[in-house]
Amino acid sequence: MRRLILFIPLAIFLGIGVFLFRGLQLDPTELPSALLNKPFPQFELTSLYEEDKLLTEKALIGEPALVNVWATWCPSCKQEHAQLNRIKAEGYKVIGINYKDDRLKAKIWLEKYLDPYAVNVFDPKGSLGLDLGVYGAPETYVIDQQGVIRYKHVGVVDEKVWAQLKQILDNLQQGKQVALQ
Amino acid sequence: MRKLIALCLLFVPVLSWAAIDTYEFKDEATRERFKQLTFELRCPKCQNQNLQDSNSPIAADLRNEVYKMLTDGSDNDEIVDFMVARYGDFVLYKPPVNKMTYVLWYGPFVLVAVGIVVMLVISRKRKKVSKEGVDLEKQLSEDESQRLKNILDGDRND
Numbered sequence: 001m002r003r004l005i006l007f008i009p010l011a012i013f014l015g016i017g018v019f020l021f022r023g024l025q026l027d028p029t030e031l032p033s034a035l036l037n038k039p040f041p042q043f044e045l046t047s048l049y050e051e052d053k054l055l056t057e058k059a060l061i062g063e064p065a066l067v068n069v070w071a072t073w074c075p076s077c078k079q080e081h082a083q084l085n086r087i088k089a090e091g092y093k094v095i096g097i098n099y100k101d102d103r104l105k106a107k108i109w110l111e112k113y114l115d116p117y118a119v120n121v122f123d124p125k126g127s128l129g130l131d132l133g134v135y136g137a138p139e140t141y142v143i144d145q146q147g148v149i150r151y152k153h154v155g156v157v158d159e160k161v162w163a164q165l166k167q168i169l170d171n172l173q174q175g176k177q178v179a180l181q
Numbered sequence: 182m183r184k185l186i187a188l189c190l191l192f193v194p195v196l197s198w199a200a201i202d203t204y205e206f207k208d209e210a211t212r213e214r215f216k217q218l219t220f221e222l223r224c225p226k227c228q229n230q231n232l233q234d235s236n237s238p239i240a241a242d243l244r245n246e247v248y249k250m251l252t253d254g255s256d257n258d259e260i261v262d263f264m265v266a267r268y269g270d271f272v273l274y275k276p277p278v279n280k281m282t283y284v285l286w287y288g289p290f291v292l293v294a295v296g297i298v299v300m301l302v303i304s305r306k307r308k309k310v311s312k313e314g315v316d317l318e319k320q321l322s323e324d325e326s327q328r329l330k331n332i333l334d335g336d337r338n339d
Binding site for chain 1: 225226238239242243246265266267268269271
């Protein structure tokens with residue numbers, strides 16, 4: 001019994017060691033989204049291509065989709081753009097929110113790098129971005145067919161991230177079919 | 182002249198520690214509330230700065246939002262709730278008490294309590310040992326006491 005007491009400091013040390021070691025692998029820039037499982041915020045903004053066409057959150061609802069917050073001033077957005085094009089080619093719906101950007105620059109960008117977005121919302125003042133809790137483009141949300149936010153990814157969507165997002169989208173799609181039957 | 186310029190340059194970093202915006206407030210109390218709110222709200226992008234401190238665009242946006250809400254007559258709780266609804270508890274420099282943060286709020290008190298208990302146990306054990314020591318001496322018979330005294334005195338005489 002006496003002997004065992006001598007091991008207490010070692011046990012405490014190991015406990016703290018494991019705790020701190022885990023802390024090393026965590027990414028402190030990843031914040032939990034406050035909007036998870038909440039409906040997509042309401043908005044009334046123009047479409048990127050048609051200046052006089054007003055879009056609301058209803059334009060995004062219908063099927064599970066990715067909502068990608070992007071801008072031409074954001075280098076990581078360029079990095080993920082090819083992946084977004086591939087996602088579109090795979091037949092998934094990608095919605096764009098052009099965040100605090102210049103309309104003309106955005107249009108040129110999409111012409112140059114191809115346009116993966118089914119709908120593109122023009123948010124020059126970042127008001128929708130604020131309601132979404134965007135703190136750094138690119139950010140990508142997964143919404144279900146009712147427009148409820150199911151997942152949020154901050155940072156570049158690469159192949160690894162897409163595998164994860166695809167899983168979520170596929171699950172949502174299946175859920176929809178079950179609901180229809 | 183050179184010295185003067187050098188002297189002026191000396192003050193530049195002091196001036197630029199905080200982001201500078203020009204906001205006009207209707208009264209001093211609102212200005213104070215703005216100061217307090219931007220001090221207590223954290224910039225979501227730059228993790229260890231508050232809104233007041235940060236030059237990042239998102240912090241400027243949020244300061245702007247705080248200002249707008251203040252001029253629209255929202256109270257402090259409404260503004261804080263607005264931010265939490267969008268950015269989560271992360272934006273609060275003073276985290277709320279909930280089941281996620283119980284350890285954070287009450288952990289230190291638990292540790293102090295554990296420390297006190299350990300201290301009490303140890304001191305009680307010590308007391309017991311020293312008491313037993315005294316008791317042992319009392320258990321000696323007259324004869325033994327005399328012998329002990331002789332031994333001790335003998336040591337001293339050596």
